[in-house]
Amino acid sequence: xxxxxxxxxxxxxxxxxxxxxxxxxxxxxxxxxxxxxxxxxxxxxxxxxxxxxxxxxxxxxxxxxxxxxxxxxxxxxxxxxxxxxxxxxxxxxxxxxxxxxxxxxxxxxxxxxxxxxxxxxxxxxxxxxxxxxxxxxxxxxxxxxxxxxxxxxxxxxxxxxxxxxxxxxxxxxxxxxxxxxxxxxxxxxxxxxxxxxxxxxxxxxxxxxxxxxxxxxxxxxxxxxxxxxxxxxxxxxxxxxxxxxxxxxxxxxxxxxxxxxxxxxxxxxxxxxxxxxxxxxxxxxxxxxxxxxxxxxxxxxxxxxxxxxxxxxxxxxxxxxxxxxxxxxxxxxxxxxxxxxxxxxxxxxxxxxxxxxxxxxxxxxxxxxxxxxxxxxxxxxxxxxxxxxxxxxxxxxxxxxxxxxxxxxxxxxxxxxxxxxx
Numbered sequence: 092x093x094x095x096x097x098x099x100x101x102x103x104x105x106x107x108x109x110x111x112x113x114x115x116x117x118x119x120x121x122x123x124x125x126x127x128x129x130x131x132x133x134x135x136x137x138x139x140x141x142x143x144x145x146x147x148x149x150x151x152x153x154x155x156x157x158x159x160x161x162x163x164x165x166x167x168x169x170x171x172x173x174x175x176x177x178x179x180x181x182x183x184x185x186x187x188x189x190x191x192x193x194x195x196x197x198x199x200x201x202x203x204x205x206x207x208x209x210x211x212x213x214x215x216x217x218x219x220x221x222x223x224x225x226x227x228x229x230x231x232x233x234x235x236x237x238x239x240x241x242x243x244x245x246x247x248x249x250x251x252x253x254x255x256x257x258x259x260x261x262x263x264x265x266x267x268x269x270x271x272x273x274x275x276x277x278x279x280x281x282x283x284x285x286x287x288x289x290x291x292x293x294x295x296x297x298x299x300x301x302x303x304x305x306x307x308x309x310x311x312x313x314x315x316x317x318x319x320x321x322x323x324x325x326x327x328x329x330x331x332x333x334x335x336x337x338x339x340x341x342x343x344x345x346x347x348x349x350x351x352x353x354x355x356x357x358x359x360x361x362x363x364x365x366x367x368x369x370x371x372x373x374x375x376x377x378x379x380x381x382x383x384x385x386x387x388x389x390x391x392x393x394x395x396x397x398x399x400x401x402x403x404x405x406x407x408x409x410x411x412x413x414x415x416x417x418x419x420x421x422x423x424x425x426x427x428x429x430x431x432x433x434x435x436x437x438x439x440x441x442x443x444x445x446x447x448x449x450x451x452x453x454x455x456x457x458x459x460x461x462x463x464x465x466x467x468x469x470x471x472x473x474x475x476x477x478x479x480x481x482x483x484x485x486x487x488x489x490x491x492x493x494x495x496x497x498x499x500x501x502x503x504x505x506x507x508x509x510x511x512x513x
Contacts, residue, residue, distance in 0.1 A: 094129025094156070096149050125149045129156055131167060139168060170257045171214020176205050178213055178257060179248050190338045190383055191345075199241045200248070203228060213257045216249070218265035225271070236274035243270075277480050280450035281305075281443050285421060292420035297413055299368040300395060304444025305451075306361040308466050311441040312336050313347055315404040318391040319374045324362055329355045331467065333391065335403045341384040342403050344391065347467055355465050368394065377403045414441065449474075453481045 100119045103111050123140035127149040131137045141149040159165040179200055186193050207224050208216075225242070232238045246263035253261050262268065281289075290301035303309045303317065312334035321330040332352045336345050346352065375396035380386035395404050415433040418424045424434045445466060452462050459482075463474035 094127060094153050096146060096153070097126040097128060098124060098146075099126055100124050100143070127153050129153060132160065132165065133167075137168060164259060166214065166256055166259060168214070170255075172212045173257055174209060175211050175213060175216070175248075176209030178252055179205060179209075182248055182251055189345075189350075191336055194338070196244050199244045203231065203241050204245050204248075213252050216258065216262045218262050218267050221245075221262045221265070221268050225268070229271075234274070235271045238271035239273060246270075278446050278449075278477060279438075280446045280481065283447075285423065286444070286447050288421035289417050289423065292417035293413055294398075296368075296372045296398060297395065297409070299364050300441075301444060302361045302364045304441055305447045306358055306364075307355045308445050308448035309355070310334065310348065310445065310467070311406055311409075312345075314441070315393070315395050315406070315409070316344060316391075317394055319369070319394065320392065322365060323357065324366070327357050327359075327362070329357050331355060335379070335406075337405070337407075338382070339384050342379055342405060343383060343386060344379045344381050344389050349467075349469055351467050351469060353464060353467050365394070375401050377401075379403055410440070449478050450481050453478060454483065456483070 099122070100116060101113045102116050104114050106112050124143040125141040125146050126138055127141065128136060128138045139149070139152055141152075156165070183193070183197055183200065186196070188196075204224070207227055208220065211220065224245075225238075228238055228241065232241065242263065246261060249258070249261040249263055252258055263270075286301065286305050290298050290305075293301065300314050303314045304311070307329055309317065309329075309331065313331050316333040316335040317329070317331075318333060321332060323329065330352070331347050331354070333344055334347055335342055337343075338345075372394075374392040374394055376390055377393045377396060378388055378390040381389045393403065396402060397404055397408075411433070415424065418439055419426050419433070423439050427433050449462055449466065452465070459475050459478070460471045462478070463471040466474060468474045
C-alpha cells in the first residue's frame with residue numbers, strides 16, 4: 092500500500108518499563124480521526140482525512156492511489172478540487188489563438204458556462220452534470236448552432252484539464268452526452284430583386300458595399316477594410332488582405348478570417364461601380380493599429396469611411412444606422428414600433444450578400460473548389476456542405492444538355508422536325 096494511515100486520536104508512548112502503549116492525544120474526539128498520507132510523483136506529501144470508524148475507507152483510498160500511480164491514471168487530489176471557474180479563467184489567459192477568437196470564447200464561457208458550473212470541482216464532474224447544463228443552455232440560447240459552439244468551447248476546457256491531469260476523462264465526450272445538433276436550416280439566397288432593392292435603400296456612399304458583397308463575395312469587415320491599392324482594375328482582380336474588426340472595443344486592421352489572404356475576380360460591372368463610387372466619394376486615409384489596440388499604426392486609403400469623422404466604419408454602427416433601415420425600406424424586415432429596436436435579422440445581415448454571390452456562381456456552373464477560394468473558406472468541404480443544395484441537379488443538367496442538342500438540330504434539314512414530317 093502506498094503511504095500510511097495516521098490515527099490522530101491516539102499516539103504511542105513508552106512507559107516506565109520501556110513498553111509502548113497507546114494514549115489519547117489532545118485531538119481525541121474532535122475532527123476527523125484518520126489521515127491517509129503518501130508521497131506523490133512530484134515528491135511532495137499528499138493527504139486525505141477520514142472520520143472515525145472509516146479506517147477501511149482510508150485504506151481503500153490509498154490502495155486506489157497506488158493503483159492509479161501504477162497505471163498512469165494518477166490525479167493529484169488537490170488538482171481535482173480545482174473549480175471549473177478557476178481552471179477556465181487560467182485556461183483563457185493561456186490561449187494563443189487570434190484576439191477575436193479569444194474574445195468570443197471568453198464571452199461564451201463567462202456568460203453561458205461559468206455561471207452554471209463554475210463552483211464545481213473538476214474532479215467531481217460526471218456526464219450527468221453536462222447533460223443538466225445542456226438542458227439549461229437550451230432555455231438560455233435558442234439557436235442550436237450557437238449552443239454547439241459553446242459546447243465545443245466547454246469541451247475544449249475539459250480536454251485541456253484532462254491533459255493537465257486535473258481529471259481522468261472529458262465528461263463532454265461521454266456516450267450519453269449529445270452535443271447540440273448543427274443547424275439544419277438551409278441557406279436561402281436573396282433574389283436579385285431583393286439584393287438591388289436593399290442596395291437602392293442605402294445612402295449613396297455605401298451602395299457600392301453591396302456590389303463588393305454580392306458581386307465579389309467579400310465579408311463585411313473586408314468590405315470596410317478594402318484599400319484602394321488592393322483593387323486591380325487593369326487585371327480584373329481584388330486582393331483581399333485586410334479587414335476592419337473590433338478588438339477589445341477598439342477598431343484595428345487585421346488579416347482576413349483565419350489569416351487567409353486571397354484573390355477574387357473583379358467583374359467589369361463591379362469595377363465600373365467602384366470607379367464611380369471613388370469619383371463621388373473619394374477614398375479616405377484611415378490609420379488604425381495592426382491586430383491589437385496597442386499594435387503598430389497602419390495607414391490605408393479606404394473606399395468607405397464614416398461620413399461624420401472620416402474614420403473607419405464600425406460594423407455595429409453601420410448595421411444599426413444604415414443596414415437595418417435599408418432592410419425595412421426594401422420590405423425585408425418590418426418597421427420597428429416606436430421605442431423599439433429593429434428586428435434581429437441574423438439571416439439578413441450583410442453575410443446574406445455572400446450567399447447571393449455563391450448562388451449566382453453555382454447557378455452559372457462554377458465549381459465548389461473555386462467558389463471556396465473566392466469566399467476565403469479553408470476547406471472546400473465546408474463550402475460544399477453549406478451550398479450543396481444550390482448546385483444544379485444532375486437531372487436538370489441532363490434536360491438542358493438534351494434540350495440544347497435538339498435546339499441545334501431543329502435548325503438543320505435532317506433535324507427532328509424533318510424526321511417527324513417524313
